[in-house]
Amino acid sequence: MKYRSSALLGAVLLSAGLVACSSPDEGSGKTADGKTVLDVWLMRDSVSAAFQKEFEAGFEAAHPGIDVKIQVQEWNGITEKVTAALAGNDAPDVIEVGNTQVAQYAQSGGLTDFSGKVGELGGASWLKGLAEPGAYDGKQYGIPYYAANRVVIYRTDLFEKAGVDPKQIKTRDQWIAATQKLNTGGTQGIYLPGQNWYALSGFIWDEGGDLAVKDGERWKGALDTPEAQRAMAFYQRLQALGKGPKDSDEAQPPQAEVMAKGQVAQIIAVPGGANVVAQSNPALKGKLAFFPIPGKTADAPGAVFTGGSDLVVPAVAKHQDEAFTFLKELTGDAWQKKLATAMSYVPNRTTLAGAVSSDPGAAAMAVGAANGHATPNTPQWAAVEGKNPIKDYMTAVLTGRDPKAEAAKASGSITATLNSGS
Structure with missing residues (x-):
């Protein structure tokens, strides 16, 4: 892609x-x-x-x-x-x-x-x-x-002020704890919009799951598996530590512009996003750095969409x-x-x-x-992204609907689209 x-x-x-x-x-x-x-x-x-x-x-x-x-x-x-x-x-x-x-x-x-x-x-x-x-x-x-691929872009001054050492953030649990510590005094620990399905995909892969799996000659959506459900639960915890919208993605509004306003400690983005932040707010030039998205354990970095x-x-x-x-x-x-x-x-x-x-x-x-x-290796995946039931699923969960029921609905949509050309 x-x-x-x-x-x-x-x-x-x-x-x-x-x-x-x-x-x-x-x-x-x-x-x-x-x-x-x-x-x-x-x-x-x-x-x-x-x-x-x-x-x-x-x-x-x-x-x-x-x-x-x-x-x-x-x-x-x-x-x-x-x-x-x-x-x-x-x-x-x-x-x-x-x-x-x-x-x-x-x-x-x-x-x-x-x-x-x-x-x-x-x-x-x-x-x-x-x-x-x-x-x-x-x-x-x-x-x-x-x-x-995406990394974590962070404010070095806000991390220092909160006493957070980014070198010590090796696991997702450590990331949550650090973000909670950053989320004080008017600072958003992280700005994470509700529909960043690329980030969710990484968490799903970390759990051993996938967006869809091949079952014989057919494909099956996999958002309703235990692995994917655990990943969505983690996403929900992380997203709650900021004020990101639950019904849009990282482009609406552009998350680098949100970070440039000065109250956001972290975003998940490609490194070039730091340039956009500094261009929008020159006062932040030299105050932005990067670390890999943390993994479930310290043994490996977090999985990312390539x-x-x-x-x-x-x-x-x-x-x-x-x-x-x-x-x-x-x-x-x-x-x-x-x-x-x-x-x-x-x-x-x-x-x-x-x-x-x-x-x-x-x-x-x-x-x-x-x-x-990468996303599931099938020519029909482009059609899934065109409809993108993953985004709708994420918003539904973040706004209080039943995670299992919404995951089953989204998985059904993915299954139908992937097999529509069979």
């Missing part, structure tokens, strides 16, 4: 004019001097103009027979555009897609299967939240590109070998380290987490990313 924040990425927008200098011979797939033209679609804000320029120069120096032509695509309308490209005969050679979109495209048979190349691509240490949704029906189609992208190659792409070379380079150690540093991303595998150690926000993300997850 795409997971974008302009504040997180801080990217200089790409220009479609930043392409290699050689003019292609239209229709031949070759430049005038005989190089193979490799057509690549990357998404808006995926990389900065500076990184793109550096990568193109480095890649073409290492592979002089390939001329990379990167075209920047917009997220709005991209699903229809990619679907049409996969069904046609003039598809690009490499496409960046949201990690949870891979199943939707793979279902049609339009993607190249890289199952036999996983080892060569360093798949043993790929982030689960990128690798698992990149697979469909037992085959690996999506190659992990980069990740981002947003980010995978790279795929259309089955009809004309330059399969060159496309694989591109994948291997951009998702390999050297360029992943450069990308993570340049863009404050989490690299695509756990062994590279140290690349962002000097970036406090990205470093906190990387800790959480090691326990990252």
Whole structure:
């Protein structure tokens, strides 16, 4: 699933004019001097103009027979555009897609299967939240590109005033106790809107549950399981320690703007949210820091939803070998380290987490990313999000309705939607 924040990425927008200098011979797939033209679609804000320029120069120096032509695509309308490209005969050679979109495209048979190349691509240490949704029906189609996830953004001055040491918050119970201590003197211990279903998903995964599970050939909503019920009960406890609305999500109103008003000690957000807070209230610049969402126990950080992208190659792409070379380079150690540093991303595998150690926000993300997850791996999940009964369920519980009855209703809705295409 795409997971974008302009504040997180801080990217200089790409220009479609930043392409290699050689003019292609239209229709031949070759430049005038005989190089193979490799057509690549990357998404808006995926990389900065500076990184793109550096990568193109480095890649073409290492592979002089390939001329990379990167075209920047917009997220709005991209699903229809990619679907049409996969069904046609003039598809690009490499496409960046949201990690949870891979199943939707793979279902049609339009993607190249890289199952036999996983080892060569360093798949043993790929982030689960990128690798698992990149697979469909037992085959690996999506190659992990980069990740981002939520952390806790906190006010260092309010923590110090309350005598709370963030380094001592390793478990959810410790987090509750610290937030209760912060929730005094007009300060909200945490601002948590009632419909932050991404945060709830992490708590469900911590409990050993999921949003939906596969039962034979059918899917079944799982919000009514004991694991999910425990997670919702924890969410309810945490949400009650602030004044977040029970009937809206983190975008309504924008939670960074709420924090900028000066009375909120913590929010759950991507690290770039801190930039938004400081821009809205310059007095808070230098007073914001990060820690990973705490886990149920101190043994592991809290589970998080992994947003980010995978790279795929259309089955009809004309330059399969060159496309694989591109994948291997951009998702390999050297360029992943450069990308993570340049863009404050989490690299695509756990062994590279140290690349962002000097970036406090990205470093906190990387800790959480090691326990990252994705939404249920089915092409129909997008339809669930379109209706999003999870949000309605959360509001119902937070406003006093029966948790079990509401969970059963939401699970039934998820079940019906996921099996509607069966």
